[in-house]
Amino acid sequence: MTAALECRDLWKSYSSKRVGLKTLLLRPEVARTSRYARRWALQGVSFKVSRGQGFGVLGANGMGKTTLLSVLLGIVQPDRGSVSVQGRVASLLELGAGFHPELSGRDNVFLYGSILGMRLHEVEERYHAIVEFSELGDAVEEPLRTYSNGMVTRLGFSLIAHAPADVFLIDEVLAVGDARFQEKCRRHLQEFRKRNGTLVIVSHDMEALAEVCDEGIRLEMGEVTDAGPIGDVVRRYQRP
């Protein structure tokens, strides 16, 4: 099988301070040193995901999971190491990040679709399928600020689900919506994999991970401390 996604020896650190104009002008030495106040978020992370595979990244909060996805997505540059991804990527790092509260559900579908890299005609072709999957019905004409969290989540997921992508990067989103809708999302992800799509999911929801992934790693303080079939990684994580 060919690798859909591969990363080799990723290192990433953040500086923790924010610099204002006053600091920059009056105390440049502080501005300079705070840039080197390193906090490692990723330390030598390497793994490979084959096409059609589901890959889970396990770890508690603040262990570098989201940083890893941001590096895979190309938003954050690693200090060292490299990433290669084959095909179109769609990400679902935070549901509703691109939504505008004052616009209607319909306008948001077009805006968000465009953010995801779709052409207008592509969104138009998929519009009915998107609205149907989201189960919003007539509410799609109302402004988004009148929606409940669940409705926003459903609309966000159905947009992503209909975006043309070969690789999906997902952060913690399987834990949202009601049980029935979650089940629908899982089924959709399974089908996506059957069509040879690749999934990378970051989560602390073990059950959901075990259900849609085959392999995985465990991140602790930015380091890979466990790797293998997802069932084993989850088991070792729960009973150390």
Add this chain to the structure above:
Amino acid sequence: MIERSPWQLLEFLYLLARMELKARYKGRFLGYLGAVGLIFALAFVFWIAFKVIMGLDLPNYSVYLVAGLFPWAWMSMGVVSASRSFVANAGLIKEMGIAHAILPLSNVVQEMMHFALALPLIVAWVAIPGDYPPTWSWLWQIPLLMALQLVFVYPLALAAALANAYVRDIEYWLGIGFVLLFFATPMVYPVSMVPEGLARYFELNPFHALMECWRTVFIESRFDATHAAYAAAFAAVEGVVVWFLYRRFAPRVGEVV
């Protein structure tokens, strides 16, 4: 990174700008009148202060004001709102990884759409009193100047957005800077009134060159090629400098917003 074709980028830019305008006015005509009315009110205040009270001797003063204030509002509001674009859209940058450069462009294009929507009123304002009848040459002069202003303003907007991402209080300083520049460009009195020794420095100001072009088009129906060339040269230098800054600083924007 999400791959985008040039057509997709154009559509994206159009949607960003149109949706932002739609959200701001919610399709209400009054919203549009309010935005345009603000600038006319400003012109009215300056007209009262300088013409009526201080007795400024400039026959076409109300036209002079309106011809400059609208392009000025496009520029200053475009750059100031663009300075917030990375910080305000941190979610889009961090979660979706969209190309940063398009966000400030969307702000500048939004303000350009405002300007375009106000154009009929500006033209009416200039033409109806009868001293400056509209001419066919406006049909190419105005779009050409709009294009010039777009390439003039966009690098400034991009630089402002970058700077504000790294140094968070830049947006307030920008507001102050534009107020100072407003009187130094000058927008409310002609350079011909400036003492000769100082006027030289006013002529060096590229913002003055651009605004002078607008006023020449509306008042004389003439394309001021000298000032336009100066503004274009400045835009080219800006473009190169900001391109290098962008290449150097954009990759880490996702971490600092």
